Amino acid sequence: MQAIPDNSEVEVFSDSQYALGVLSGRYRAKKNPDLVNKYKKMVATKRMSVSYNWVRGHNGDKWNELCDQLCNEAAGIDLNGNPFGSARRGQRLEDMDYNDLVELYKSVRAELVRRNNEIETLIKEDIDYEHRRNDESEG
Numbered sequence: 001m002q003a004i005p006d007n008s009e010v011e012v013f014s015d016s017q018y019a020l021g022v023l024s025g026r027y028r029a030k031k032n033p034d035l036v037n038k039y040k041k042m043v044a045t046k047r048m049s050v051s052y053n054w055v056r057g058h059n060g061d062k063w064n065e066l067c068d069q070l071c072n073e074a075a076g077i078d079l080n081g082n083p084f085g086s087a088r089r090g091q092r093l094e095d096m097d098y099n100d101l102v103e104l105y106k107s108v109r110a111e112l113v114r115r116n117n118e119i120e121t122l123i124k125e126d127i128d129y130e131h132r133r134n135d136e137s138e139g
Contacts, residue, residue, distance in 0.1 A: 010049065
C-alpha cells in the first residue's frame with residue numbers, strides 16, 4: 001500500500017466479509033487492531049478512495065486463488081489443509097495419545113513463536129524505515 005500514489009482509487013477484494021467489514025469501518029477489529037489502525041491511517045494520509053468487494057472463496061476466482069496460494073506460501077503451510085502435517089493426516093485429536101498431543105502442542109507452539117518473531121522483526125523494520133524516511137524528509 002505504501003507504493004500506491006496519493007489520491008488513488010483502490011479496490012480491495014476479499015473472501016472474508018469480516019475482513020472487509022473491519023477495513024471499511026463497519027466492524028471493530030477483534031484481532032490485530034494495531035495493523036488495522038495502521039491501514040486506516042495510511043488510507044487517510046494518502047487520501048485514497050477505497051471500495052470493498054466480497055468474492056466467494058475457493059470458487060475459481062483466479063485472483064482469489066492466486067492470493068490464497070501466496071498466503072499459503074508466505075505462511076509456509078497449506079492453511080486450507082491439515083494443520084498437523086502429513087504425518088498426522090487423517091488422525092483426529094481425540095484418537096491421539098497423551099505423548100502425541102504433547103509433541104503436537106510443542107511443535108505448534110514453536111511454530112507460532114517462530115512466526116511471531118518474524119512478524120515482530122518485520123514490524124520493527126517497518127518502524128525503522130518510517131523513522132529513517134521521516135529523518136530524511138526533515139533533514
